Amino acid sequence: xSKKEKDLIKINSIIEADRGKALDKFNELxxxxxxxxxxxxxxxxxxxxxxxxxxxxxLKMDISFLANSLKTISAIY
Amino acid sequence: xxxxxxxTSGKGGVGKTTVTxxxxxxxxxxxxxxxxxDLDFGxxxxxxxxxxxxxxxxxxxxxxxxxxxxxxxxxxxxxxxNLFFLSSGKVSSDNVINGQNIKLILENINSIFDYIIIDCPxxxxxxxxxxxxxxxxxxxxxxPSFSSLRDADKVIHILKAYKIDEINLxxxxxxxxxxxxxxxxxxxxxxxxxxxxxIGVLPEEDVVFLSAGEILPKKSDSYKAYKLIANNLTKGxxxxxxxxxxxxxxxxxxxxxxxxx
Numbered sequence: 001x002s003k004k005e006k007d008l009i010k011i012n013s014i015i016e017a018d019r020g021k022a023l024d025k026f027n028e029l030x031x032x033x034x035x036x037x038x039x040x041x042x043x044x045x046x047x048x049x050x051x052x053x054x055x056x057x058x059l060k061m062d063i064s065f066l067a068n069s070l071k072t073i074s075a076i077y
Numbered sequence: 078x079x080x081x082x083x084x085t086s087g088k089g090g091v092g093k094t095t096v097t098x099x100x101x102x103x104x105x106x107x108x109x110x111x112x113x114x115d116l117d118f119g120x121x122x123x124x125x126x127x128x129x130x131x132x133x134x135x136x137x138x139x140x141x142x143x144x145x146x147x148x149x150x151x152x153x154x155x156x157x158x159n160l161f162f163l164s165s166g167k168v169s170s171d172n173v174i175n176g177q178n179i180k181l182i183l184e185n186i187n188s189i190f191d192y193i194i195i196d197c198p199x200x201x202x203x204x205x206x207x208x209x210x211x212x213x214x215x216x217x218x219x220x221p222s223f224s225s226l227r228d229a230d231k232v233i234h235i236l237k238a239y240k241i242d243e244i245n246l247x248x249x250x251x252x253x254x255x256x257x258x259x260x261x262x263x264x265x266x267x268x269x270x271x272x273x274x275x276i277g278v279l280p281e282e283d284v285v286f287l288s289a290g291e292i293l294p295k296k297s298d299s300y301k302a303y304k305l306i307a308n309n310l311t312k313g314x315x316x317x318x319x320x321x322x323x324x325x326x327x328x329x330x331x332x333x334x335x336x337x338x
Contacts, residue, residue: 002259002260003259003260003261004256004259004260004261004262004263004266005259007223007261007262008262008266008270010223011223011226011227011262011270012270014223014227015226015227015230015270018227018230018231
């Protein structure tokens with residue numbers, strides 16, 4: 001087997017093992033950005049608290065803030 | 078309406094900035110109006126590769142902070158009248174520099190250019206996301222090495238997640254002698270591996286290193302390879318530079334033998 005063929009087999013196995021990991025990183029960054037944007041928006045309210053988690057169907061956002069009383073919004077996107 | 082192309086790779090040191098500069102020159106040579114933007118904040122080198130480092134008066138941050146108009150920050154190339162450069166400069170406030178703001182700047186100059194080529198920083202952190210959010214096409218630069226191909230594959234997946242319209246591949250630093258000796262992967266193999274359209278093959282040549290800050294000599298293989306890429310982009314052709322050509326035949330095999338010494 002030539003060096004070229006060995007290299008191809010090796011890089012193929014490396015890439016296959018990696019697939020999916022990059023998207024996880026992308027999703028993490030996306031969640032971080034989204035949380036930051038929402039935090040900026042909800043800063044106009046008192047005691048904003050934002051938590052975004054990944055759930056099976058998409059993203060779950062729990063947003064709570066103080067208006068007349070404590071309001072909580074919870075939604076799945 | 079300008080086509081906005083980001084040049085990216087994931088891995089550093091594969092030749093993104095050199096490809097940005099030389100592809101810009103090649104597109105300008107085939108009559109396109111081209112703007113090159115350096116979005117590699119902090120480690121910006123496109124100005125040096127173009128030999129324009131002493132001509133920068135305003136940069137992208139000055140435009141965003143309203144210190145100058147966008148046209149004042151555009152620097153015309155020394156050799157090509159239809160090639161311009163916009164510097165990232167030294168960025169102190171990261172808040173001003175975001176994808177949305179840069180996109181707004183590009184919208185303002187969209188009609189002046191045929192191509193806007195964005196030099197992306199290495200890695201997949203915020204600088205990378207900022208650069209790709211401004212583009213509608215991407216060119217991934219890879220070399221035939223494990224680390225470069227591994228990173229290129231990751232980057233291609235992220236670009237797909239960003240719904241970039243068109244993702245193309247350029248394989249840089251390819252050696253025809255090693256390919257013929259079955260010691261280097263064929264660019265076509267790399268295309269199959271990364272499942273991305275190959276639009277250019279660039280040979281490993283000393284002249285690229287030696288002509289930094291100057292234009293590539295027209296007789297060089299690299300110049301011819303860049304011209305083919307420019308034609309592939311503008312005319313939709315799919316011709317690739319044959320890096321093995323000069324190593325085939327009797328004289329070619331002698332060259333190959335000497336190279337392996």
